[in-house]
Amino acid sequence: MTPDELSKILLLDEYQVLNIPQEDFAGLEPHIGTRAYTYRAAIGELRIKVATQIHGTISGWAAGLIREGEAAGAFDSRDLFLISKGRLQGFMGEYEGIIKVPDCAIVPRRRLWPTLVFEFGYAEPYEDLKADVKLLLEGSAGKISKAIIIKLDPLHDGETEIQRGFVEIWHLVDGQATKHGCKKSLFPPPRSHEVQKLELPLGDILRSQLDDLANEGWGRDDTIALYFDPLREYIEEATWRHLVQKGVLECDDESD
Template sequence: MVASDDIEPAGVKVFIDATLKNFKEDYNRSAKDPYAGIYPRGRKWPTMALEAGYSERYDALVGDTDLLLQGTQGRIGLVIVVKIEPLAPGETEIQNGFVQVYEYDQKLNRSVRSGRRKRLYPPPSSRLQPCLKFTWNQVLRNKIGEHISDSEQTPPLYLENLRSILDENVTRHLAFKSRGDDDSEIE
């Protein structure tokens, strides 16, 4: 969003592995490190979080989603869940994976699925670039008036961009698995 000039550069930060604490009700003793979170300037809680699982089961990821959405009573409004199937012995490329968005439903006071799952792997053969689309209200929540530019639509989150990040992390995982503590660069 910042790169496309759709939002002022200081308006939003993306934090990786920030520990969240002080959840509400049944979650009050929990802490969580979502893979990433989008924080509009001036907000304690992210508006959106990303949870990714490789060896973690999908139902455990959904439990993390409940913590992030219900445990903040909607202060976090959206969680993007990425589930990648672990590689079988000898595999070097991701074979199966999908993305699913969850949101906090204020009326039900709980997390609910938003839209359908989108396939990440194997990549679709269609010429259309699959993406996730969000509204400015979903991304910025109560800070919407402070950060919007003239653009009425948020830029989409292209799944191809997400795939390239996942592919790099799997390559890194395999490099560490095969080389131990070697600090050389990935080839």
Template sequence: MSCFSCPTSSPQQPGSPTSHLPEADHDEINKSLRPIQVSAANIPTAVRVYSTIQSLIQRERINTPDLLVITELKPHVGTQLWQKFEQLESPALRKSFDPNTGHFTIKMPTPLHNCALIWFQDARDKWIEAGLLTTAEKRMMKAQVADTITLTRGVYANCRKEPDVHVNVHGLNLPTLCFEIGYSESKPLLESDMRRLLIGGQGDITAVILIKWYKRRAGVAGTIELWRLDNNGNPLKEQDEAIFPVPSSPQPPIKVTRKMLFGNALLPGRPPLDIFSFSLDDLRIEARIAMAKQSLFPL
């Protein structure tokens, strides 16, 4: 769920073994995944926008992608549309609205989106078993989906966002760690999500993990990236790994620190630089289970 135009510079793109993966090819199977998109420039009310969205979903039901994008939406109409979705639609939907660009996006999550939550929970259980987390820290930290984040500072002030997964810590207004997952959502739009969260969070959101799935005739490919802010407040890609196809050489896990997990709520005396790892093999296990539910299989 993303803004199509962003007021900040493009994120850094260091070379990596996974950067060559194509965003799209000419397979018909990929064409069916392109997001549904509609302009609201000539639709004056939230009721009519909502009706248009419902009609589009019904028409595209056979090959419905998981992302719907409304462009050129007036700020007050976007606010009313958000309220309408809150009242009438499933809380499983994940919404995003940027009044600066007029883009309102609706993600309809699949098992491939949702397996990231299970992956985080499994990693947390291992941290507890290893003695990395105390009972107090465990109680402080909750992973959630579909909760609304309202950014209040900087160029992304007044943006609303529901990350695919976000880690909330008691006492903090914003999550510390967010996960954004793309299936029909393109890599540039995922990166837009990341910029908005990191820059709009102004350091309170310490890191964003991007997972991008690529559907191909032969199966599903996938990549994962860890982003954080550098010392100048710009997004920095810290890790970039392949999920599928599985690389032949060993890979490091995705790593965050205790400070990244707990942010400004870090308990006194707890080592801020302790490493917390997310196993890519564990992610592959959950992804395979999720793919089977969608009649998919990995490359």
């Protein structure tokens, strides 16, 4: 496959599973752009996510965790970095040689591996998202504390609002990626949507940097909340923009 051929495929704006030999990947990788992807060199498989407005919402939601932690007095927001589409390598065991670009990750200051990773799925099958979570948690040998899946059902013809979606949180238990608790409904919003949240221990957020970055009075088991309602708002707004770009909806305010 040539760079031009790959560029044309990416213009289709669809979730792609491509066969790319290892010797060709280095020349093609720069042409993937800002999309999240997974490349498994051992089998020459490249999975590339769609780059939609909806996918971009995850960074805004993850940033809310950093803001919440600073507002609560747990840490200084300047000590945590939000990395969107950052390239990860150095996975171990059966995952050796794989290159992974997650949708979003949080990395404490002076730490190589992220502690929290967010994987967003729209067109992407749930099974592929779970495979990514296994790679991130097991392949990093637990250096990544938590992987958070946000999965939406794609819009069907005639739909202008997301109908179904959920959030899951995964962690490592005895060397195996394991779902923590049950999936939480994102769409349709439950009656208790205002209090829906993930509670993430500070020890999982800061890991080896806990002693250096946590403010006085904050310990490993103290938690920071990540509420669901802001994510819903981001997704609803991004869905509207996505449909405007697709020509499904009209935008009547382009005066500025």
